[in-house]
């Protein structure tokens with residue numbers, strides 16, 4: 001099967017490389033000529049475990065190529081995926097569909113023979129209808145069908161998520177298109193991955209509903225964590241106690257500093273707007289989004305409390321800047337709000353992140369960067385763990401204690417055990433683990 005992937009960002013690049021690995025011939029397109037040149041030279045625009053090797057292998061086997069020439073790549077393709085960005089529109093929170101519609105117009109010009117146009121970008125309900133209208137208007141003779149096929153992959157685990165998905169959702173209103181999509185995903189079908197065939201609009205909404213539900217689950221456990229701190233309960237035990245109920249499930253019940261990233265904040269906003277526009281507001285998601293926004297900055301209060309109420313003139317060592325481990329992505333990372341709040345309170349910030357420091361430099365000012373956790377802690381007055389990179393899970397606590405001016409650890413991901421830290425004479429504050437053990 002010959003496939004064109006329009007957009008070589010996170011979703012496009014990972015999906016293109018994985019589809020090539022299934023044996024299809026994939027051409028990844030981008031309007032950014034520099035990005036395409038870099039990809040041709042084997043340089044990835046993002047950090048994602050395993051991606052570089054996967055791309056290199058498939059390029060070597062002539063199944064994967066990169067180009068800026070969209071029209072040429074669309075000619076002869078049986079399926080053209082749209083995997084361009086749908087950022088939040090400035091001002092109103094709606095998804096900005098400029099890139100999707102631009103792609104649709106450009107694709108229309110290259111269509112010859114029956115082609116399936118697949119929206120993989122996260123797009124609001126009804127976008128498939130508009131893509132279809134644009135293509136028909138631009139090229140009235142085109143023989144095509146528009147399909148919705150949302151992507152559920154997580155950054156940091158993207159390849160595995162693509163190749164071993166919990167399900168594949170396909171919004172298809174056309175029999176020929178259904179046959180093409182079944183053929184594209186045949187390797188997953190053989191792996192027994194469930195396929196959900198539905199209407200295009202249902203498929204578009206399913207993606208938003210999934211992300212909004214997960215964001216709600218996280219926010220729920222975060223608020224339970226706050227309550228745990230007040231009543232002297234342990235949120236990790238609560239999470240285990242409820243998560244073993246199969247109706248609830250144990251995943252996405254890790255309390256922390258609030259969700260970030262390129263999807264949850266933007267997609268919840270877009271769903272909220274769509275629901276309001278259609279007169280069916282989803283108030284639970286409106287609340288989730290507001291609570292999460294406030295939470296990120298509020299996490300700085302734990303640091304204030306640990307230092308006796310004020311951070312003025314103090315140096316705080318921050319480990320982990322990205323919104324989660326195994327990515328260099330800083331988009332909507334809780335670290336941004338927390339660090340800004342600490343700086344507003346008069347603190348200086350030392351920082352280290354295994355992959356995110358280049359991106360962090362673009363969104364955070366006045367940080368002193370270090371290249372390992374220990375030098376980051378030198379002469380700092382407290383250590384704050386914001387992102388749970390594996391490299392931070394087994395720090396030499398005696399060494400950290402000797403480097404800090406005072407043994408204070410604020411662990412916003414609960415990767416340490418309070419008892420262990422007490423044994424090492426640390427003042428320790430986690431999230432939702434009983435009344436704060438930090439001495440005031």
Ligand code: UDX
Nearest residue numbers: 151152153154155252253254256259260261263323324
């Ligand atoms: C998410 C969805 O999981 C994925 O299906 C969709 O395609 C894109 O959005 P991603 O943004 O890569 O993926 O990260 P994810 O692992 O879902 O984490 C999102 C945020 O929630 C992170 O900031 C993470 O730290 C936070 N989180 C997650 C928690 O705070 N607690 C949890 O239990 C799980």
